[in-house]
Amino acid sequence: MSEPRLPYYPARPELRSRVETAIRQPPRRSTRRTSFLRMTGLAAALALVASAAWISGARRHGAEIELTAVLDGHLRSLEPGHLADVASTDQHTVKPWFAGKLEYSPPVVDLAAAGFPLVGGRVDVVDGRKLAALVYSRRSHIINLFVRPLDATERSSSSEIVRHGYNIAGWTSNGMRLWAVSDLSLGELREFRDLMTARIVESAGTTRSR
């Protein structure tokens, strides 16, 4: 009686040609990571000789990639079971959950009183780096708030973008870059952003003096 053997799966010929095509002319945007690496590599090489104007152009490009990535992250989170890895309306449950999962501690504030209850949080990977994603809701709308520390060379900025029917607000506050993505109206998303900023500044300014 012979032993059952595990089957060996050889690659189909189609895969060989796919791979050959991919490595002979690397696609420009085959994956987000690819284009991000190429972009930063290019920026690093040229920054040595480039003017400040050029650098700001590259930075805008990097922001574009991140923008696409956070919108993707938002859409993915709406798939069943992907919304939150820690589901809690309590900021004191959600914030410690991130400890050890990220190299920074994202601001987690409770905005339930203002009509934006916390739903939970998770860690997303965007362009190869981990990003805190906090989930808030308003009525039946979901807001994903993505937070990461500012890069050393990054300057404060803020923007509002509409894409595929979603509103995206990007801004910086207290050394963090934040992106809020939702199908809420721009007006309500602004309200969320302003409340969030106020609370972040408040909690950073006064550790415990209330």
Added chain:
Amino acid sequence: MADTRRFEEAMLPHLDAAYNLARYLTRNEHDAEDVVQEAYVRALRYFDAFRGQNAKAWLLAIVRHTTYTRRRRDRLSAITTEFNDEMHSSARDNSGPEAELDRAETLAELQSALGRLPPQFREVLVLRELEGLSYEEIGLIVRAPAGTVMSRLSRARARLAQVLSPFKQETR
């Protein structure tokens, strides 16, 4: 890119090994092919760092890494299905004369048993049994000392054997 030819000569011979590993880790053809393509593109990008050591181990390490980063990215939680002792012990209780299964059934059982193992066990089994790599080579790929590879292998085989009795898993 001037190095593409050198890259192809070193890496394309290992396409089958790359696909086979990806196929076992992702457990489906479509994801496996995507993983392999992405891994090759990555490997080309990092080819400067390749110092002509063990091309197969170097490539398979990238395939493995690509699978795991994609899993994180896509949250394919399906890949990790924890081993369930209760579920598998019932299979053992069925041993008896009627458990003299025909080959096809056994193979299907083996594949499904393997698919249920955690990926850390699956990868060492595939690399050892199907690629015939040494413990050191497997260690390079999964970034673990050879001793860890050995113990992982024997635990993986024990789990498989447990599922697959009355057929003994041959260990070499």
